[in-house]
Amino acid sequence: MQRGASPFNIVAVALGLAFLYLPIAILVVFSFNASRLVTLWGGWSLTWYRELLHDDAVLEAAWISLRVASLSATAATILGTLAAIALARMGRFRGRLLFSGMIYAPLVMPEVITGLSLLLLFVAFNVDRGFWTIVIAHTTLTMCFVTVIVQSRLVGFDRGLEEAAMDLGCPPFKTFLTITLPLIAPAIAAGWMLAFSLSLDDLVIASFTTGPGATTLPIRIYSEVRMGVKPEINAVCTIMIAVVALGTIAASLMAKRGAMRRDREALGAQV
Amino acid sequence: MASRADKPTRRARVIVLVPYLWLGLFFLAPFAIVLKISLSQAALAQPPYLPVFDLAAGWAGLKEFAAQLSADSFKLLASDPIYLLSYFKSLEVAAVSTAILILIGYPLAYGIARTARAWQPLLVMAIILPFWTSFLIRIYAWINILQRDGLLNEVLLRLHVIDAPVAWLSSDTAIYIGVVYSYLPFMVLPLYATLEKMDESLLEAAADLGCPRWKAFWLVSFPLSLPGLAAGALLCFIPIVGEFVIPDLLGGSETLMIGQTLWTEFFSNRDWPVASAIAIALLLLLLVPILFYERLQQRSLEGGR
Numbered sequence: 001m002q003r004g005a006s007p008f009n010i011v012a013v014a015l016g017l018a019f020l021y022l023p024i025a026i027l028v029v030f031s032f033n034a035s036r037l038v039t040l041w042g043g044w045s046l047t048w049y050r051e052l053l054h055d056d057a058v059l060e061a062a063w064i065s066l067r068v069a070s071l072s073a074t075a076a077t078i079l080g081t082l083a084a085i086a087l088a089r090m091g092r093f094r095g096r097l098l099f100s101g102m103i104y105a106p107l108v109m110p111e112v113i114t115g116l117s118l119l120l121l122f123v124a125f126n127v128d129r130g131f132w133t134i135v136i137a138h139t140t141l142t143m144c145f146v147t148v149i150v151q152s153r154l155v156g157f158d159r160g161l162e163e164a165a166m167d168l169g170c171p172p173f174k175t176f177l178t179i180t181l182p183l184i185a186p187a188i189a190a191g192w193m194l195a196f197s198l199s200l201d202d203l204v205i206a207s208f209t210t211g212p213g214a215t216t217l218p219i220r221i222y223s224e225v226r227m228g229v230k231p232e233i234n235a236v237c238t239i240m241i242a243v244v245a246l247g248t249i250a251a252s253l254m255a256k257r258g259a260m261r262r263d264r265e266a267l268g269a270q271v
Numbered sequence: 272m273a274s275r276a277d278k279p280t281r282r283a284r285v286i287v288l289v290p291y292l293w294l295g296l297f298f299l300a301p302f303a304i305v306l307k308i309s310l311s312q313a314a315l316a317q318p319p320y321l322p323v324f325d326l327a328a329g330w331a332g333l334k335e336f337a338a339q340l341s342a343d344s345f346k347l348l349a350s351d352p353i354y355l356l357s358y359f360k361s362l363e364v365a366a367v368s369t370a371i372l373i374l375i376g377y378p379l380a381y382g383i384a385r386t387a388r389a390w391q392p393l394l395v396m397a398i399i400l401p402f403w404t405s406f407l408i409r410i411y412a413w414i415n416i417l418q419r420d421g422l423l424n425e426v427l428l429r430l431h432v433i434d435a436p437v438a439w440l441s442s443d444t445a446i447y448i449g450v451v452y453s454y455l456p457f458m459v460l461p462l463y464a465t466l467e468k469m470d471e472s473l474l475e476a477a478a479d480l481g482c483p484r485w486k487a488f489w490l491v492s493f494p495l496s497l498p499g500l501a502a503g504a505l506l507c508f509i510p511i512v513g514e515f516v517i518p519d520l521l522g523g524s525e526t527l528m529i530g531q532t533l534w535t536e537f538f539s540n541r542d543w544p545v546a547s548a549i550a551i552a553l554l555l556l557l558l559v560p561i562l563f564y565e566r567l568q569q570r571s572l573e574g575g576r
Contacts, residue, residue, distance in 0.1 A: 005382060005385040005386045005387075006385070008378075008382075009378075009385045010382065010386075011382075012378035012379050012382040013383055013386070015379075016375065016376075016378075016382075016398075016459075017394075017397055017398075019455075020398070020401050020452075020455065021401065023409065023412035023415075023416055023452070024404065026415060027408070027411070027412040027415060030415065079290045080290070082287075083290035085286055086287040086290065086291075087572075090283060090287060095291070099287070099291055101565055102294040102298050104568045104569070105298070105561055108505065108509040108560075108564055109561070110509070110530060110553065110557070111513065111515065111530075112513050112515050112530045112533050112534060112553075113305075113513060113550045113554060114298075116533065116550050117301030117302055117304065117305045117550070118301055120301060120304045120305055120543070121297070121304055123318050124304050140297040143290065147290075148568075148572065151572050152572055155572060172282075173282065193403075197403050201405045201406050203406075203407055203516055207538075208537075218407050221407055221411070222407060222516075225411050225414065225520060226520070229415055229418065237408040237412075240405055240408060241404045244400075244403045245400065245404075248400060
């Protein structure tokens with residue numbers, strides 16, 4: 001569908017993007033404000049970033065969050081990819097309906113329910129709550145997002161490639177490693193990144209499943225934000241936005257280069 | 272090929288079993304525990320509820336355990352208007368926000384789908400990018416803007432639209448702004464996905480037959496985009512009903528949304544049975560939309576189209 005955009009279409013897109021980006025832009029600009037007041041512009045300054053460097057509580061929380069996010073994203077990517085392969089390639093296995101139900105339900109399940117139920121599970125089995133319970137909780141939540149991303153890629157690509165390899169006598173596992181895995185690799189990488197950022201972002205489930213000594217960055221930010229706006233928080237947020245923006249740009253550049261290489265190879269194969 | 276895929280080998284069974292067991296243990300089983308605790312009674316103990324299930328006591332212990340279960344928490348939910356008002360408030364916020372999201376998200380998704388192909392990935396990326404930044408940050412950004420001496424009041428005062436600062440924060444308006452802002456990508460992306468796939472020749476055919484553009488939209492594009500619209504609406508509506516962070520940071524304290532009520536019962540009142548009963552009731556309330564969403568997902572991801 002591409003019959004040229006009408007002025008109405010262009011205005012809709014422009015307004016929509018302005019709505020999405022203006023608050024973030026304001027937040028970033030005011031993190032460089034010399035004045036402590038949010039409305040008063042006191043000139044450019046890095047004061048709040050310097051103060052941040054001495055805020056051990058925030059730095060400690062950020063470190064915990066990064067560790068939770070990388071561990072849970074990795075576990076979620078492995079589990080989620082397995083689940084995606086099961087759903088996309090295994091046909092009808094016993095208990096499939098329940099399985100796909102358990103995959104799609106967490107995507108929309110209100111966080112308070114997921115958080116509460118996991119906490120009660122940990123209490124019932126007398127598990128000490130802390131770092132590892134958050135990792136388990138985040139793995140459970142984010143693996144479903146990984147599954148959906150990888151599954152849509154598995155459904156989308158030409159299965160003839162796999163079939164050709166297997167018809168030529170390639171064993172299924174080797175076919176998976178040499179044909180399927182490289183083809184779904186971008187989706188797996190995207191899944192990992194999504195899982196990572198969801199974990200880094202989560203407040204509600206982490207609040208339920210955390211224990212002493214495991215204060216993640218969102219829990220920390222939340223307790224500060226409840227007391228009011230502070231310029232230091234603007235600085236923390238700006239750094240997080242910068243990290244995410246750089247990561248996304250790097251990933252999309254890599255994906256683009258990969259796509260160009262694939263296109264060239266496909267062209268070469270045709271000639 | 273089909274026979275090869277349908278006959279699971281041992282390795283294939285492992286592929287299914289590992290995520291299956293994980294989700295069974297950490298997603299499904301906890302609901303049984305929530306149900307059990309919702310039928311317990313609050314107690315000054317560790318953990319703060321009774322009865323505690325004792326496996327060592329065997330069958331007799333199980334019978335005694337069953338005898339002590341009670342529906343008190345659910346009776347409380349039904350009798351105290353605080354809870355019912357909370358549920359209604361949540362449904363109202365979710366329904367109105369979803370309607371606003373459709374009104375804003377549809378033109379946006381439609382606009383993106385109609386721009387030149389080369390621009391579309393960039394615009395989609397622009398929609399997704401804020402979603403990758405922290406949810407909490409985006410809500411916090413709005414506190415900056417909406418507070419009493421915030422930017423919105425400043426701008427409106429300078430423009431002489433208002434004479435005195437308006438209390439935007441701690442109101443339903445602030446909740447709606449925060450919810451719509453946070454969930455916009457969830458509405459736009461599924462809509463865009465269906466609109467983008469639409470066969471343009473259908474619209475051309477309509478135009479050739481003399482159908483005006485708005486009528487072609489209404490008779491062709493809109494009906495074909497309904498699956499995306501349904502997916503987007505459910506993807507927003509269901510989590511918004513249970514939303515906690517947005518109403519807690521932006522909303523007032525008169526009527527709490529159900530997610531906040533659950534949070535308070537759990538963390539402040541330490542009444543785990545009532546918190547569990549609220550969760551069970553919320554789950555039952557959302558069961559139909561969740562099942563409907565699952566069917567949509569299955570159709571779009573497993574139907575091959």
